[in-house]
Amino acid sequence: MNIYFAPLEGITGYSYRNAHHRLFTGIDRYYTPFVAPNYTHHFKGKEKADVAPENNTDLPLVPQILSNRAEDFLWAAGELYDLGYREINLNLGCPMPTVVRKKRGAGQLADLDALDRFLEEICEGMDSQYGLRDTTDAVSDRWAAASGAEISSNPDIAGSADEKGREKEQGSLRFSVKTRIGVEDASRAADLLRIYNRYPVCELTVHPRTQKDMYKNTPDLEVFGMFLEGCVHQVVYNGDICSMEDLLALRERFPQVDTVMIGRGLITNPALARELQGGEKLCKRELRSFHDALYEAAVQTLPGTVPILGRMKELWFYMGANFRNADRCLKEIRKSRNLVQYQAAVRTLFVECEL
DSSP states (O other), X not given: OEEEEOOOTTTSSHHHHHHHHHHOOOOSEEEOOOBOOOTTOOOOHHHHHHHOGGGSTTOOEEOEEOOSOHXXXXXXXXXXXXXXXXXXXXXXXXXXXXXXXXXOGGGGGGOHHHHHHHHHHHHHHHHHHHOBOOSOHHHHHHHHHHHTOOOOSOOOOBOOGGGHHHHHHHTOBEEEEEEOSOSXXXXXXXXXXXXXXXXXXXXXXXXXXOTTTTTOSOOOHHHHHHHHHHOSSEEEEESOOOSHHXXXXXXXXXXXXXXXXXXXXXXXXXXXXXXXXXXXOOOHHHHHHHHHHHHHXXXXXXXXXXXXXXXXXXXXXXXXXXXXXXHHHHHHHHXXXXXXXXXXXXXXXXXXXXX
């Protein structure tokens, strides 16, 4: 089972990823929170730091782009390619209203004709510059015939900046997509799948909820089954994997699924990937070490008490679920107004509450 760590804006930046990768095992790839290029064609300082190679040493990392303008996407893809990245992921799954109102993320699923044109333009642009390669020979050959590109036998998804010239000639850039199944409903999910099948996508990660669902309701496994059966690309499952029981239930229904992407389940239990692969369960000592690493990183990188406390309290919204009878201690963490109060509340939680 391959396990990918889904991004969560505001939490899974490079400090989080480095601490997690150092303390826990089982993750095959991490994905960055999306970069959102615009007409200025400059990354924000936070985005630039998050994808900088020196901040992601030894991490199996895939950058994610959120954009509905082909020229902006292609600019960002080029910048990331020059940094040494050899896979680019397109976010068509973010359900947040602020994103959807701009017709980005899951909002792009509202107009499938526009989405089709967008995918055609960015795939043609990436292919002409770097050569696109997917894992399905039929699509690769069909795309090569249509675009006049040569198909490379090199399937690598990563490489150093020193190798980029050689890899550019070999056409090793991979393009993956993370998607939801619709906006209001999944009535056009089959049409959406037909669009994805036309392009050289190396992997299609499907979160079988609509944008309207946000993170509520139950993932639509009937629609996911349709994607799994009809997709010509590698399909990755995403959605509500929080325990071994969840994974076993998914595998029982879809035994052919060999890759899952997990977000909130891993933020809640940072040892989940290890557990899903038969390893030891999360222990209090390592959770404390993980917390301390994240706290020190927040102190070093965030500008003051308010953003530090905001970051840590957001983490406890998830990690607090690991503890029994911890309501009082978690309330004290939420009520803390300075770092001394916060640290005291955390110490009390780890002393008094059991996992």
